[in-house]
Amino acid sequence: MDILVVIEGVSAVLAFVLVRFMLKPYRTFEDSRYLSLPLGFAFLGFSYIFMGISLLLNAPSSIEKAKWMHLFTGAYAFTFLAVTYYFSAKKSEKEARPVVQALISLSFLLLIFLVVVLFFPPILEIPDYKAADEYFRLFNMLMALYIVFHTLKSHMEKPEPSTIFAPLGYALLAFSQYSLLIWSVDSSFSAFLGAHILRISSLLIFLYLSCAPLISPRKTRQVEQQ
Amino acid sequence: MKQLRRDRLKIYMDLLIIIRTESKKERIALTRIQQKSNVPFDRLKTYLTELKERGLIEDENAPKLTEKGGQSLAEYEQVLEFMKRMGLSFRR
Numbered sequence: 001m002d003i004l005v006v007i008e009g010v011s012a013v014l015a016f017v018l019v020r021f022m023l024k025p026y027r028t029f030e031d032s033r034y035l036s037l038p039l040g041f042a043f044l045g046f047s048y049i050f051m052g053i054s055l056l057l058n059a060p061s062s063i064e065k066a067k068w069m070h071l072f073t074g075a076y077a078f079t080f081l082a083v084t085y086y087f088s089a090k091k092s093e094k095e096a097r098p099v100v101q102a103l104i105s106l107s108f109l110l111l112i113f114l115v116v117v118l119f120f121p122p123i124l125e126i127p128d129y130k131a132a133d134e135y136f137r138l139f140n141m142l143m144a145l146y147i148v149f150h151t152l153k154s155h156m157e158k159p160e161p162s163t164i165f166a167p168l169g170y171a172l173l174a175f176s177q178y179s180l181l182i183w184s185v186d187s188s189f190s191a192f193l194g195a196h197i198l199r200i201s202s203l204l205i206f207l208y209l210s211c212a213p214l215i216s217p218r219k220t221r222q223v224e225q226q
Numbered sequence: 227m228k229q230l231r232r233d234r235l236k237i238y239m240d241l242l243i244i245i246r247t248e249s250k251k252e253r254i255a256l257t258r259i260q261q262k263s264n265v266p267f268d269r270l271k272t273y274l275t276e277l278k279e280r281g282l283i284e285d286e287n288a289p290k291l292t293e294k295g296g297q298s299l300a301e302y303e304q305v306l307e308f309m310k311r312m313g314l315s316f317r318r
Binding site for chain 1 (some may be wrong): 301307311312
């Protein structure tokens with residue numbers, strides 16, 4: 001289990017490093033459509049932290065709480081990422097702003113509600129984590145597949161070697177959720193380990209995507225003329 | 227560049243790109259910049275004055291990118307390249 005805790009820690013660090021890069025489109029254009037991108041990666045980081053905590057804990061009730069937090073923050077992450085891609089393609093900033101703001105407010109309210117339910121019993125009975133696990137994994141996988149479809153479509157419109165990495169990265173994230181789904185059904189350790197390897201590979205791809213334009217700025221000069 | 231509205235930012239960056247391309251020639255003609263940018267001449271003069279006030283170009287009558295202007299443009303292009311790689315559309 002120790003190696004898995006380390007993997008969760010490394011994943012969280014990678015996700016938080018990526019947040020810094022993902023903030024750039026929002027900071028440059030001050031466009032609310034791009035705010036959900038760093039939020040998505042931040043929630044991914046938090047979900048890995050909660051998973052790591054759940055692996056470290058011994059008391060079943062504490063494990064249950066950490067896993068619920070992991071499930072919710074993970075679902076938020078994929079929702080925010082999917083929202084970014086949906087609005088970046090279809091809506092103008094004016095239309096997107098109220099929806100994005102409402103989504104952010106709603107998600108934080110839900111998170112506060114979850115924290116109250118989990119940590120201030122006995123207001124409500126906490127349902128069994130395992131009952132919801134599969135549904136959350138399936139939801140995350142569908143969100144990730146939507147992003148794969150979207151990024152692949154962008155790549156097909158203007159095929160370039162550098163644009164194939166984003167769909168690949170999101171596909172690995174989707175497969176990672178699929179592996180976790182398998183793990184939640186049959187508890188196989190190989191599925192659990194496979195999910196972690198797929199996830200680290202995916203985050204490394206995003207790190208490469210984020211760093212590459214900074215390393216070779218001269219290549220970027222053609223972008224605006226296209 | 228953070229204080230700018232999105233549309234204004236795009237216009238500024240388009241102008242900086244044109245100035246960078248044109249500065250390879252001996253003399254930068256304002257009429258040439260105007261033709262390429264498709265901005266009315268009076269507004270072009272206003273934009274160039276604003277760019278000079280922000281320290282992005284030298285001399286609005288024969289504009290040339292300053293170091294700050296070059297850096298801002300490079301950062302802007304890096305963000306666009308990053309967005310392209312991430313599969314994000316840039317629509318306004």
